[in-house]
Amino acid sequence: MTRHLRLGVNIDHVATIRNARGGLHPDPLRAALMAAEAGADGITAHLREDRRHITDDDLDKLVASISLPLNLEMAATDEMLAIALKHRPHAACIVPERRAERTTEGGLDAAGQHNTLAPIIGRLKDAGIRVSLFIAPELRQLDAAAKLGAPVVELHTGPYSHALTDEEIAFELARLHAAAVHGAALGLELHAGHGLTFDNVGPIAAMPDLHELNIGHFIIGEAVFTGLGPAITRMRAAMDAARQ
Numbered sequence: 001m002t003r004h005l006r007l008g009v010n011i012d013h014v015a016t017i018r019n020a021r022g023g024l025h026p027d028p029l030r031a032a033l034m035a036a037e038a039g040a041d042g043i044t045a046h047l048r049e050d051r052r053h054i055t056d057d058d059l060d061k062l063v064a065s066i067s068l069p070l071n072l073e074m075a076a077t078d079e080m081l082a083i084a085l086k087h088r089p090h091a092a093c094i095v096p097e098r099r100a101e102r103t104t105e106g107g108l109d110a111a112g113q114h115n116t117l118a119p120i121i122g123r124l125k126d127a128g129i130r131v132s133l134f135i136a137p138e139l140r141q142l143d144a145a146a147k148l149g150a151p152v153v154e155l156h157t158g159p160y161s162h163a164l165t166d167e168e169i170a171f172e173l174a175r176l177h178a179a180a181v182h183g184a185a186l187g188l189e190l191h192a193g194h195g196l197t198f199d200n201v202g203p204i205a206a207m208p209d210l211h212e213l214n215i216g217h218f219i220i221g222e223a224v225f226t227g228l229g230p231a232i233t234r235m236r237a238a239m240d241a242a243r244q
């Protein structure tokens with residue numbers, strides 16, 4: 001397997017730490033610039049409706065200052081659509097949001113929300129933004145994404161990352177593998193992410209149909225101990241080793 005598996009570094013949780021004090025430090029833009037130096041292939045940021053981490057000001061600065069492709073994660077709302085169209089990031093990944101959730105709990109219901117998603121996807125694509133849908137690894141969701149004309153899907157690896165027993169892990173990996181194979185057959189570009197760590201990234205990175213992983217929370221947490229650059233370098237190495 002030779003294809004380079006891109007690593008998108010999600011910098012949301014640099015903003016989470018900053019916002020705990022309400023000041024300016026640590027700055028997610030600085031993290032994005034350091035991620036580029038450390039070999040990241042892209043930057044991911046989720047502008048949540050409640051602005052609990054990344055803010056509009058952060059997004060302005062990222063768009064103005066980074067040279068890596070920006071993947072803006074966004075809810076399927078008119079407000080977020082307007083923001084995406086204003087900034088025209090390289091990619092927009094549509095994610096489900098529930099205000100009270102601690103983190104993104106499930107995948108987008110591409111199958112059940114066709115009529116809501118279709119015009120948003122159309123507007124983003126017309127603006128030249130590469131659209132991705134963050135979905136659970138379910139075949140019907142992949143079929144729905146293809147029907148909606150989304151060129152990319154990101155498979156939600158949260159249930160895999162949080163699985164505790166060998167049986168659960170094997171079950172979740174099998175779902176992800178089947179979804180990746182099915183998505184590739186549909187002509188979708190496949191990404192994956194959520195909850196990935198040094199210890200669990202290997203079996204995901206080894207899936208030949210994947211093009212990109214987006215990883216944030218663990219890398220930012222690990223950066224507390226080792227620094228951001230080394231945490232990214234080590235994640236990159238773990239992905240490359242699995243890809244051999």
Ligand SMILES: CC(=O)[C@@H](O)[C@H](O)COP(=O)(O)O
Nearest residue numbers: 012046073095102103104194
């Ligand atoms: C969709 C996704 O997986 C990321 O946006 C992640 O959710 C970021 O962290 P929070 O879920 O804490 O916003």
Ligand SMILES: NCC(=O)COP(=O)(O)O
Nearest residue numbers: 010193194195215216217
């Ligand atoms: N889309 C997933 C993402 O951006 C990162 O998720 P996590 O590594 O912060 O859990």
